[in-house]
Amino acid sequence: MTSVEEGRPRALLAGASRWWVRQLPWAVAFVLSVALLPTTIVVLTADYGLGGGLASALAVAQAAPLLLAVAHPLRAWYVIFAADVAGALALLTVDFEARLLWPFPPMGIVGYIGLCLALGLRERRRTLLLVWLATAAANVGLGFAAPHGFGAKGLLLTILGGVALLLGGVLRERHEVQRRLAEQETISEAERERRTLLEERARIARELHDVVAHHMSVITVQADTAEYRLATLEPDVREEFTSIAATARESLGEMRRLLGVLRNEEAQGELVPQPGLPQIAQLVEATARTVGPVEFTPCDAEVPEAVGLSAYRIVQEALANVVRHAPGAATRVSLSVSEPVADGADRLTVLVVNGPPPEPPAAPLEVGGTGHGLVGMRERVRIIGGTLDAGPLPDGGFRIAARLPLTETEFP
Numbered sequence: 001m002t003s004v005e006e007g008r009p010r011a012l013l014a015g016a017s018r019w020w021v022r023q024l025p026w027a028v029a030f031v032l033s034v035a036l037l038p039t040t041i042v043v044l045t046a047d048y049g050l051g052g053g054l055a056s057a058l059a060v061a062q063a064a065p066l067l068l069a070v071a072h073p074l075r076a077w078y079v080i081f082a083a084d085v086a087g088a089l090a091l092l093t094v095d096f097e098a099r100l101l102w103p104f105p106p107m108g109i110v111g112y113i114g115l116c117l118a119l120g121l122r123e124r125r126r127t128l129l130l131v132w133l134a135t136a137a138a139n140v141g142l143g144f145a146a147p148h149g150f151g152a153k154g155l156l157l158t159i160l161g162g163v164a165l166l167l168g169g170v171l172r173e174r175h176e177v178q179r180r181l182a183e184q185e186t187i188s189e190a191e192r193e194r195r196t197l198l199e200e201r202a203r204i205a206r207e208l209h210d211v212v213a214h215h216m217s218v219i220t221v222q223a224d225t226a227e228y229r230l231a232t233l234e235p236d237v238r239e240e241f242t243s244i245a246a247t248a249r250e251s252l253g254e255m256r257r258l259l260g261v262l263r264n265e266e267a268q269g270e271l272v273p274q275p276g277l278p279q280i281a282q283l284v285e286a287t288a289r290t291v292g293p294v295e296f297t298p299c300d301a302e303v304p305e306a307v308g309l310s311a312y313r314i315v316q317e318a319l320a321n322v323v324r325h326a327p328g329a330a331t332r333v334s335l336s337v338s339e340p341v342a343d344g345a346d347r348l349t350v351l352v353v354n355g356p357p358p359e360p361p362a363a364p365l366e367v368g369g370t371g372h373g374l375v376g377m378r379e380r381v382r383i384i385g386g387t388l389d390a391g392p393l394p395d396g397g398f399r400i401a402a403r404l405p406l407t408e409t410e411f412p
Helices: 019-047 052-063 073-091 106-122 125-143 152-229 235-263 265-270 277-291 307-324 373-383
Strands: 295-297 331-338 345-356 389-390 398-405
Touching: 019 052, 019 106, 052 073, 052 106, 073 106, 073 125, 073 295, 106 125, 106 152, 125 152, 125 398, 152 235, 235 398, 277 295, 277 307, 277 331, 295 307, 307 345, 307 373, 307 398
Parallel strands: 295 331
Antiparallel strands: 331 345, 345 398, 389 398
């Protein structure tokens, strides 16, 4: 017969989170062994007329291995099954009343049912089937030697043992199905998060391409027209400008080929100028028309295009979350440039704070988002070397604070 599968707990319910659940199988096995041991000795000697020494040996062999069944039920089955069969053969040597159960006394049946339940909770179907077939074969085989005839009550061990094996097997397989479903949900959630992150990175790459491509185009035009705008250029300087223009054009070509891989048919609409700080005011006005007044504190500072784009997307996603989850809530959007901190770099602070909604919405006002929520925000901030602080407020609102460096930083 097959042994217990590798990787399973050493004891029944050993993986339970609560300590008393982990100890429960040991307690049940201990109580069962302590109760059956003296009872078996008394019944075998007083009712069946078996000798005290033999009755004690059989009682120990049938009851004590129940403690082993908590961790190794199949090994315990070998001992108890052999002891039960030996006990049935030993009873053939004495004269007992016809009303008494044979080949297996009531105490042996009780212990065997507990053992079968432990087997069902630990072993595979094939093992359980072989255990039941061995039990039935021994039960029927001994029936041919029955001293007072063999009836339906002589098959109690086979019937009740089969029920216990079936019940334990069903419970075990149900637990396995639930465990696998939980593992699959965990894997699926991790895969969804990974896919979301990759999609957001691709989206950021497409947007940054549009920003960088503009500057590369300006470099190309300036290098190409330098010899016409500056009549006193030396030949070697003119050649240098020509080389700069060629390199810029080559870089633009490489970027466009890369962008062709990142863009799909649905992304063609993104081939428009990317928004920045000036467009945030329009975004706030549109949101205010949808869910109510939004307090806005603008910032007129000149910021790099990549920083302005990231700030716009952060505000866009934050306001979309307000529309979806807190319509009508008091909302404040603030843009400011902070003084240099320890690293000596200016930072653009983007702050979006909303209070709790006046009343819980029956359904989200907007079912589709503009990005991927906090995942997209954190990725944008990380790429340009900034920080993001987002979380719920004690009054039921939500706060998003992003600090974006305005000087060139080394990407992590």
